[in-house]
Amino acid sequence: MSCIKNSEELDALVQNIRDCQKCVEAPIGSPLPHAARPVLQVSGAARLCICGQAPGTRVHQSGKPFTDPSGDRLRNWMGIGEEVFYDPDRLAIIPMGFCFPGLDAKGGDLPPRKECRNLWHDQLFSEMPQIELVLVIGQYAQAYHLGPGRRKSLTETVAHWQTYFEAPVKVGTPKVLPLPHPSWRNNAWLKKNPWFESDLLPVLRREVSRLV
DSSP, rough: OOOOOOOOHHHHHHHHHHHHHHHHHHSSSSOSSOOOOOOBBEEEEOOEEEEOOOOOOHHHHHHTTSSSSHHHHHHHHHHHOOHHHTTTEEEOOOOOSSSSSOBBBSSSSSOOOOHHIIIHHHHHHHOOOTEEEEEEEEHHHHHHHHHHSSSSSSHHHHHHHHHHTTSOOTOOOOEEEEEOOGGGGGHHHHHHHHHHIIHHHHHHHHHHHHOO
């Protein structure tokens, strides 16, 4: 594991993110329907990063990422427990939206707030050049990290995981590994796509073991 210490610049940036009220005070579109509570986990040492969608209701309450059944499944996929998962020197967690975005009319989570990506993501990743692999979970994270290389659907993108994972990258640029969301709502997806568990998960667990 890397022994790189947090830089003053990274510490200051994280504090600015935790203090951010942009989506309440000067939002893009409708304001956040509740108080802002940015949730992230970063350090200048972590070589592995999870980039997902946005906190849900339970994470908004706890202030800690993936404190829900999705987190249980994700940790199972990765083959690690909470002790490793919540160690910022081993694992960074940077959702596309740092705050719970609220619920839509059907009771589902709204998309991640655009303010976070526009204000913070480029800065944050530039301060963490030690990251070697980013697990990109869901369509919003894949749109940011894969750009025009993303396929037409999440299933197609994840099915072509080897293309992204094995692609050559520039020095200082992390590899990416696309994943579906670990929500229990995706049980049917997992049954329809058995290659995910047979082909992708062994690679995921190998990389996690190597990096943390």
